[in-house]
Amino acid sequence: MKRSFSILPGFRLASGITLFYLSLLVLIPLCALVWKTTELSLDELVATLTNSRVLASFRVSILTALAAALINLFLGFVIAWVLVRYPMPFKRLFDAVIDLPFALPTAVAGIVLAALYAPDGWIGSFFTELGIRIAYTPLGIVVALMFIGLPFVVRTVEPVLQDLDSQLEEAAQSLGASPWTIFRRVLFPPLIPALLTGFALAFARGLGEYGSVIFIAGNMPMVSEIVPLLIITKLEQYDYAGATAIGLMMLVVAFIMLLVINMLQAWTRKRTGKL
Amino acid sequence: MSIEVRNITKAFDDFKALDNVSLNVDDGELVALLGPSGCGKTTLLRMIAGLDFVDEGEVWLNGENVTGKHIKQRGVGFVFQHYALFGHMTVFENVAFGLRVLKRNERPSEDQIRKRVHELLDLVQLDWLSKRFPAQLSGGQRQRVALARALAVEPKFLLLDEPFGALDANVRKELRRWLRRLHDELHVTSIFVTHDQEEAMEVASRIVVMDKGRIEQVGTPEAVYDRPASPFVSSFIGNVNVFHGRLQGGSLDTGGWQLPIRPPGSDDVGDDTPYAAYIRPHDFELLKSTEEKLPECRVKFIQPMGSVYRLEVVPEHAASDGLPEVIDVELPRRDFRALNLSVGERVYLRATETHWFEAGQPAVTGPR
Numbered sequence: 001m002k003r004s005f006s007i008l009p010g011f012r013l014a015s016g017i018t019l020f021y022l023s024l025l026v027l028i029p030l031c032a033l034v035w036k037t038t039e040l041s042l043d044e045l046v047a048t049l050t051n052s053r054v055l056a057s058f059r060v061s062i063l064t065a066l067a068a069a070l071i072n073l074f075l076g077f078v079i080a081w082v083l084v085r086y087p088m089p090f091k092r093l094f095d096a097v098i099d100l101p102f103a104l105p106t107a108v109a110g111i112v113l114a115a116l117y118a119p120d121g122w123i124g125s126f127f128t129e130l131g132i133r134i135a136y137t138p139l140g141i142v143v144a145l146m147f148i149g150l151p152f153v154v155r156t157v158e159p160v161l162q163d164l165d166s167q168l169e170e171a172a173q174s175l176g177a178s179p180w181t182i183f184r185r186v187l188f189p190p191l192i193p194a195l196l197t198g199f200a201l202a203f204a205r206g207l208g209e210y211g212s213v214i215f216i217a218g219n220m221p222m223v224s225e226i227v228p229l230l231i232i233t234k235l236e237q238y239d240y241a242g243a244t245a246i247g248l249m250m251l252v253v254a255f256i257m258l259l260v261i262n263m264l265q266a267w268t269r270k271r272t273g274k275l
Numbered sequence: 276m277s278i279e280v281r282n283i284t285k286a287f288d289d290f291k292a293l294d295n296v297s298l299n300v301d302d303g304e305l306v307a308l309l310g311p312s313g314c315g316k317t318t319l320l321r322m323i324a325g326l327d328f329v330d331e332g333e334v335w336l337n338g339e340n341v342t343g344k345h346i347k348q349r350g351v352g353f354v355f356q357h358y359a360l361f362g363h364m365t366v367f368e369n370v371a372f373g374l375r376v377l378k379r380n381e382r383p384s385e386d387q388i389r390k391r392v393h394e395l396l397d398l399v400q401l402d403w404l405s406k407r408f409p410a411q412l413s414g415g416q417r418q419r420v421a422l423a424r425a426l427a428v429e430p431k432f433l434l435l436d437e438p439f440g441a442l443d444a445n446v447r448k449e450l451r452r453w454l455r456r457l458h459d460e461l462h463v464t465s466i467f468v469t470h471d472q473e474e475a476m477e478v479a480s481r482i483v484v485m486d487k488g489r490i491e492q493v494g495t496p497e498a499v500y501d502r503p504a505s506p507f508v509s510s511f512i513g514n515v516n517v518f519h520g521r522l523q524g525g526s527l528d529t530g531g532w533q534l535p536i537r538p539p540g541s542d543d544v545g546d547d548t549p550y551a552a553y554i555r556p557h558d559f560e561l562l563k564s565t566e567e568k569l570p571e572c573r574v575k576f577i578q579p580m581g582s583v584y585r586l587e588v589v590p591e592h593a594a595s596d597g598l599p600e601v602i603d604v605e606l607p608r609r610d611f612r613a614l615n616l617s618v619g620e621r622v623y624l625r626a627t628e629t630h631w632f633e634a635g636q637p638a639v640t641g642p643r
Contacts, residue, residue, distance in 0.1 A: 167359035170326050171421075174346050174353040175373035175428055185376075189363040271363065 030251065036244040048245045053221050054230060061227040062253065064138055065206030068145030073199045075146075076153025077191075083154070084161045098154050101147055106211030113144055114216040136218030141226065144212040149202030156198035160191055192268050200261040207254055276302050276337050276431045276464045278323060283332035285318055292318040294488040296332070300481075303462045305455070307469055307479035311511065315488040316468045317436055323466065324434050325349045337431060349432075352425030352463075356437040358417045360409040366420050367405040370395055373428035395423040398457070415446040419453075426461075435467035439474065451478050472512045476500065484508050502630075509553040509630050518552040519597035527552055529597030532590055534624075535568055538631040553630040556585070556605040560625040561614060569623035574616055575601060584611040588622060 040048065048054065082088070083095060101109065117124040117134040127134055134140050164187060172182045210228040217224045227250055234243035278300040285293040292315045300306050308316040321327040323334055325346035333342045341349050360369050368375075370392045374383055383391065396402040399419040409417055418438055425433065438454070439447040455478050458465055469475050475482045476496040484491045484499055484507075492504040503509035510517070520529035523546055527534045538550060562569065572588035579585075587601040602624065606614070616622065 165357070165359060167355045167357065168361065170346075171353065171355060171359040171424075172361075172372070172376075174324065174326075174351065175376060175424065176347050177372070177376040181376050185372075186361055 033244050033248055033251070036241060037248050039241040040245055044241075045245055048242050049249055053225070054246060056222045057225045057227045057230045058249070058253070060138055060141065060224060061207060061250075064141040064145055064226070065203050065209075068142045068149055068206050069199050069203035071142070071146055072149045072153045072202045073195060076150055076198060076202075077157055077195060079150075080154045080157040080161055084158060098151050101149075102151050106148065106209065107215070109147055110144060110212035110215035113147060113212065114140070117143060117216060135216050136220075136224065138217075138224050140216040140218065141213050141224060144216050145202075145206040145209060148209050148212055149206050152201035152205060153195070153198035156201065157191060157194045160194040164190060193265050196261055196265050196268070200258055203261075204254055204258060207250070207257075277335075278432060278464060278466065279335040280319070280323065281333040281335065283319070283322055283329050283334070285315075285322065285327070285330050291488050293322070293329075296485075296488070296490055298483060298490065298493070300464060300466060302464055305458045305465045305467075305478065305480050307467055307475035307482045308485060309469055309472060309475040309482050309511075310485035310491075312470055314485040316470075316483075316485050319485070320434050320436055320466060320468050323432075324351050324353050326353070350430055351432045351434055352428065352430030354418070354421050354425050354433070354435040354438050356440045358409070358414075358421045358441075360417055360421055360424070362409050364408075365405065366396070366401065366407050366409070366412070367392055369409065369420055370424045370427050372424060391427065392423075395427055396420075398426070399423045413446075414442045415450055418442065418450065422454075422457075426463075430463065433463045433465040435465065437468050437470070439471075440469070447474070454478055476512075482512075484511065486511070503553070506551065506553060506632050509632075514556050514603060515553045515630075516556065516599050516602050518554065518599070519549070520552070521547045521549050523547070532570060532592070532598055533568075534570060534626065536626050536629055538629075538633075541631075548633070551632045552626070553632065554626050555628070556603040557583070558626060558628040559602070559604045560627055561586070561588070561604060561606065561616070562623040562625060563614065563616075563620075565623045565625075567623075567625075569625055572602065572622050572624050574618050574620050574622060577616065577618055579608075580605075582608055584608060586611075586616070588624065591621070 037045065079098070083091065083098075088094075114121075114135050116122050117127075117140060119125065119128045119133060119135065121135070124133075124135055132139070134143055168186055169182055172186045177186070208228060210226070210232070213226055214229055217226060217229075219225050219229055227246060231243045231246050231250075234240075234246065278298075280296060280298040283293050283296045284291070294315075296315070296319060298319075308319060310316045318327065322329050323336075325334075325341065325344060325348075329342060333340055335341065336349055336351075346353070361372065364372065371388050374388045374391065377383075382388075393402055393405070396405055399422060401416060401419055401423070404412060404416065404420075409420065412420065418441075422435075422438075435454075439450050442450065451474055454467075467478070479496065481493065482496055482499050483493050486507050492499055492508045494502070494504075499508055500512050503512065506517075509515050518527060518529055518534055520527040520534070522528075522537060522541065522544060523533065525535060525537055527536055527550060534552065536552065538544070571591040573591055574586060575589050576587040577584060583605045584607075586604045586606065588604055589601055590598055604624075
C-alpha cells in the first residue's frame, strides 16, 4: 500500500483519541516506571540488576516462557490445523474450549494445575513413576505457561488457515506434488507470519504471567522463582525503586524480543512481495 | 490425445450437478464448455481433471480408463479462475514448481529447470517479471503465469476453468486471442469453461452448450449459433425474440397478431399446431411501406451501437401472451441510414430467418 491522503474524514479526531488513549493507558505508566527507577543511583541500579537472585529469576522467566511458547507454537498449530481441516464431532465445543485459558482466572488455573501435577496428583503421580517432577520445578512453570499461551497461537493461525485457498492445493496436486510436499512448500509458508505473531503473543504473555505460575512453581529462589514474583517480593519489602528497576529491565527484555519477532515478520512479508 | 467422457452422473447432496453426460474431444481440439452458472460445466471439467470423482460413468483419457485415478496420474494441466498462484514464491519459482517436485531420478538439473522456465516465461511473454511475486502482477499477467506453470510439466491435456472470468473486458479480449494463438502453436488438447458465449465463439473450435447438468448441443460455433438444437441454446447463444403461437394458414398466429411465416416442410402439419418461433434481432427487415401482408409495429427506441443500430419496436393492434413486449431489431448502419427511421414511426416487420421449435422440441430451422 502506498501512502496517500485519506478521503475519510475524522483523521484528526481519530488520531487525537488514539494518542490520548495510548498515553493514558501505556505511555504514562511506563514513564512513571522509568521515573521511579531514577530514584536509584546508577550503582544501586547495577547492583540490583546484577544480583544473582535477580539474574536467576530472569533466566527462569525467559527460558520457561520461551520453552512454553515454542511448545505452543507447535501444538497450537496442530490444533488449529485439525480444527480447520478435519470434520469431527463436537468441533464447536472444542473450539470454545480453546478460549478457556483466556477467561479463567489465572489463579484458579494455577491451583488446578498444581493439584494435578503435584507428585501425588492425578497426572503428577504418573510422571513421578517415570522419575519426572513437574510441579514445584521450572517444568511446572512451563506447564502453566503452556496452558496460558495456547489460545494465542490457535487463534492467530486459525483464520489464516481458513482463508487458504483450497485451489492452491489442487494446483499443486495437478503439478504432481505429494501431500507432504504440498504441506511443506505450499500450505506452510503463508502461515509463517501468523505463527510468528502467535508465538510472540504467547511468549510475551508467558513472560509477564504471575497468577497461574506461582502456585505450581514452588518459587524457590535461584531455581523456580520468576521475575514477576521477585517484583512482588520487593514491593512487599517496600523496596519500590528496586521493584521498578526490575520491572524496567523486564520491559526492555520484552521489547527487544518483540522487536526481533516483528523484524522477522517484516522479513517474511518482504520475501513474499507483500510490502 | 483424446478425451472421452461416458455417461457421467454426479450429485452433490440432493443437487444433480451432472446427469448422464457423454462427450468426446479429439486430439488437438480446443473445446469450450459453455453454459449459465450452475449448469455443471465446472463440475464436468473437474471430473476430467481428477479433482472430483464421478458417481457413475467413466472418464477415458487417450484411450485409457482413468476414472479412479488421481489428478497426478492423469497428465493434465489445470488453470484456475482465480489463478491459484503460490503467493510466497516468485514467478520463476511458481513456474518451476512442477519440475522441482519431480522425483529425484526424473527431476531435471538446475540448469535445465532454469532454461525450461525461461522458455515458458518467454512463451507467455513475461520473462522480464520472473523475479516478481504474484501480488505484484496484474490479473492478466497472473493468469499467463498460471498457464506457464501448468505447461511446465508438459501436460497432455490442458483444462482451463473460466480462465478469463476475473479479468477486465479489454484484457479478456486480448488474452482470448492469445490463448487461441498459443493453442495453434502447441496443439495441446484443451477444454475451457466459460459462461460468456462470445468468448466461446471466438476461441473454441467446438462448443459444448450445457444446461442443468445436461449437454444441450455440441457443435462448431457456427452450428450452435445458426442451428440451435433447443430453445435454450437459441436463447443462450446470442439474443433472440420469442414468438409463441399456433400455425394458421401461412402464418404463425400469436393470438390476434400474425407473423406471416411457417416452418419449412410443415405443409402437412395441421392448423392450430403450437409452435415457437425464435428470431434473432439481426434476422429482421424493417419496411416503411409494403404490398405484402406484414405485421405492423411502431418504433419505440433507437440506439446507435457503432456498426449496427439497435431498435425496439412494439407490435401494433396486439394484446397477446405469445408476443414479446418489445421486439429487438438490429439493423446494419447502412440499412438504417437508408430507411431514415425516427421514434414513433410505423414500420412493417419481416423475418428473414427463424428457428422453429414445436412444443419446446427442436423441429426445423431455415429461412422463412
